[in-house]
Amino acid sequence: MAERLPESEITTALAALPGWTYDLAGGCLKRSYTFRDFVEAFGFLAQLAALQERMNHHATITNTYAQVAVQLSTHDVGGVTERDLTLARALEERALGH
Amino acid sequence: MAERLPESEITTALAALPGWTYDLAGGCLKRSYTFRDFVEAFGFLAQLAALQERMNHHATITNTYAQVAVQLSTHDVGGVTERDLTLARALEERALGH
Amino acid sequence: MAERLPESEITTALAALPGWTYDLAGGCLKRSYTFRDFVEAFGFLAQLAALQERMNHHATITNTYAQVAVQLSTHDVGGVTERDLTLARALEERALGH
Amino acid sequence: MAERLPESEITTALAALPGWTYDLAGGCLKRSYTFRDFVEAFGFLAQLAALQERMNHHATITNTYAQVAVQLSTHDVGGVTERDLTLARALEERALGH
Numbered sequence: 001m002a003e004r005l006p007e008s009e010i011t012t013a014l015a016a017l018p019g020w021t022y023d024l025a026g027g028c029l030k031r032s033y034t035f036r037d038f039v040e041a042f043g044f045l046a047q048l049a050a051l052q053e054r055m056n057h058h059a060t061i062t063n064t065y066a067q068v069a070v071q072l073s074t075h076d077v078g079g080v081t082e083r084d085l086t087l088a089r090a091l092e093e094r095a096l097g098h
Numbered sequence: 099m100a101e102r103l104p105e106s107e108i109t110t111a112l113a114a115l116p117g118w119t120y121d122l123a124g125g126c127l128k129r130s131y132t133f134r135d136f137v138e139a140f141g142f143l144a145q146l147a148a149l150q151e152r153m154n155h156h157a158t159i160t161n162t163y164a165q166v167a168v169q170l171s172t173h174d175v176g177g178v179t180e181r182d183l184t185l186a187r188a189l190e191e192r193a194l195g196h
Numbered sequence: 197m198a199e200r201l202p203e204s205e206i207t208t209a210l211a212a213l214p215g216w217t218y219d220l221a222g223g224c225l226k227r228s229y230t231f232r233d234f235v236e237a238f239g240f241l242a243q244l245a246a247l248q249e250r251m252n253h254h255a256t257i258t259n260t261y262a263q264v265a266v267q268l269s270t271h272d273v274g275g276v277t278e279r280d281l282t283l284a285r286a287l288e289e290r291a292l293g294h
Numbered sequence: 295m296a297e298r299l300p301e302s303e304i305t306t307a308l309a310a311l312p313g314w315t316y317d318l319a320g321g322c323l324k325r326s327y328t329f330r331d332f333v334e335a336f337g338f339l340a341q342l343a344a345l346q347e348r349m350n351h352h353a354t355i356t357n358t359y360a361q362v363a364v365q366l367s368t369h370d371v372g373g374v375t376e377r378d379l380t381l382a383r384a385l386e387e388r389a390l391g392h
Contacts, residue, residue, distance in 0.1 A: 136246065137243050137246045137247060137250075137290070138243065138290070140242050140243065140246050141239040141240065141242050141243040141290070142239065143242070144238050144239050144241070144242030144243075145235050145236065145238065145239040145242075148234065148235045148238050149235060152235070192235070192236070192239070
C-alpha cells in the first residue's frame, strides 16, 4: 500500500507542479482549471476519467461549465501518497496551457 | 429569458421528482446519486454532459468514485427556473433505478 | 501473454453472450447495440472507455447516433483471447436491456 | 432545412480545412486523427460528443486506441451541407496540432 507522505516531501514535489497546493487540514492536493468552455472542460474530464480507471485511483472533481476543481487524496491512509502525485503529474500533461 | 419560479411552484414540481430537494438559501435544486462504481457514475456524467450542451444549461457537479451530486440553478436570475426542472426531469430518466 | 483461443472454445463462450458473434475471417468478436438516442449511446461509450483503460485492452468502436458497433480482438496474437471475452462480458453487464 | 452543397462549393470550403477530404461516392466529408494514446483520443471524442448534441448533428465515428476517423454527412439530403462544414471546422479547433 502507498504510504502517507510527510509534508516536506509533498512541498518538494509541488515545486514541480505549479498551480497545485497542499491542503494540510484536508490532507489533499488541490488544483483548479479554467477552460475555454464546457466542451473543452468535458474533454479534460473525460481524460481524467480514463486516467483514474487506468491508475485505479479516483479524485474528487467539481465542475461548473468551464471550471474544474480537482482534489487528490488517498483515502486508505487519510492523506497524500505517491499515487496522488502521479495522478497530479498526469493531469498537468493533459491540461497543457490551462 | 426563463423566469425565477416562486417556492410554491418549485415545491409542487418536486413532488414528481423524488430525491430532489430545493435549497432555498442557495437558490438551487439538489440531488445526489450513488452508482455501482466509477464506471457507471461516469456513464451517467457523460449523458449529463451531452444533455447540458443540448439544453445549453449547465449544472454544478461533484463526483467522487461512485457518488455524483448535482446542483441546478439559473445564474442569470439567481434562482430556479423551468430550465432547471427540465434538466432535473431529464436526469431522472437517464438514471433510472438509482 | 493471453493465448489465441481455438474456435471451439470461442463458440462455447459465446453461448453465454447472446448478440455476440465470432468473425472467423476477421479474427474478432462482434456485437452491435442500438440505444434510445445519442445521449444514451454516449453513456455506454463512456463506460466502455473507462473499462478499456482499466483492462488495458481496446476495442474498435463505430458510432452513428444511437448505433454502436464493437469489435474485439487481441492484436498481439491476431485473434480472440480470454481478454476479449472478459471485455465482452463486462459490456453486457453495462448495456443491460439493449 | 440545410441544402446539399455542390461539389465546387465543398472543394472551395475544404481548402481551409487541411486533412479533410470529400468522398463524392459516399456523399460525405472524411478525416482521420491520430492522437498520442487512447486517453487523448477519448478527450477528443468527448468534445465531439458534446458538439454533436449542441449542434444536433451527428457524425459517424470509428475509434481504435489512438485513431479516430470521422465521417460527416447530412442524411436528410443525402450529401454534404453547411452543417457538416460547421462541425468539421469546430473539430479542427478542438484537435489543434493533430
